Amino acid sequence: MTTAPTSTTAPALAAFARTARGSGPGLLLVHGAGGGIEANYGPIMEGLAAAHTVVGVDFPGAGATPKSEAPLDVDELVDHLVAAADAEGLGTFAVSGYSLGGPVAIRLAARHPDRVSSLVLSATFAHADTRTDTAASIWQQLFESGQHTLLAEYVNLMALGEGVLNSLTPAQVQDAVEQIAPVIPTGTGDHVDLVRRIDVRADLAGIAVPALVVVTTADPLISPSLQRELAAALPTAEVAELPTGHLPFAERPQEWLRLISDFLARN
Incomplete structure (x- = not known):
């Protein structure tokens, strides 16, 4: 079912x-x-x-x-x-x-x-x-400071593989940022805080x-x-x-x- x-x-x-x-x-x-x-x-x-x-x-x-x-x-x-x-x-x-x-x-x-x-x-x-904690710290700070457009750019940089990211034009990356920023979940800061502690x-x-x-x-x-x-x-x-x-x-x-x-x- x-x-x-x-x-x-x-x-x-x-x-x-x-x-x-x-x-x-x-x-x-x-x-x-x-x-x-x-x-x-x-x-x-x-x-x-x-x-x-x-x-x-x-x-x-x-x-x-x-x-x-x-x-x-x-x-x-x-x-x-x-x-x-x-x-x-x-x-x-x-x-x-x-x-x-x-x-x-x-x-x-x-x-x-x-x-x-x-x-x-x-x-x-x-x-x-240490590397993961540093990445998560930046992620958390960008979210909690309300810089969601910059956070979306950071997520693209830190989540996409190099080959996939380089296959996109800067304009395509910006389009993706504009789609991601408004829909970042409200619990993101809490989730990333747990990443750092778990x-x-x-x-x-x-x-x-x-x-x-x-x-x-x-x-x-x-x-x-x-x-x-x-x-x-x-x-x-x-x-x-x-x-x-x-x-x-x-x-x-x-x-x-x-x-x-x-x-x-x-x-």
């Missing part, structure tokens, strides 16, 4: 918008900072839902979920994700975490090993190294489920070396390399979908 994104009515999830689509084995989606389920997974949603019951929630200040009045807490996000799976009748499920969604997915798997069947971690990290390195050694780490090899935001560091510390990880910047759903959606789908079909 396919349904449009809906806001849950369950009391524990009253503030979080939920998306549920497709049928089959459960697949929980966890989106990135400044994104959302539709923004980060929309281009591959139909392909994922063809073989899975796909469930995702928008973090506070993304999609239809109101902005939080308090700093985001990874364990609270995990609680909402599990409650969304419960509300959709999923006993066990795979978890796909993109960017900030990666460490959230890792914490979910560490806290609920009986529920998680496998992990897919794309363009992500277990903690922010650290799930201590959770990695205890994870026993099959895991795929998709390394985005042309990523200017989350360096491939930081992504490989995560994979090396995850005992069950297999690694796939995708020649894209930080936005596989924009640059190489079908290849990203194929990597995820093939791994889930085997696990």
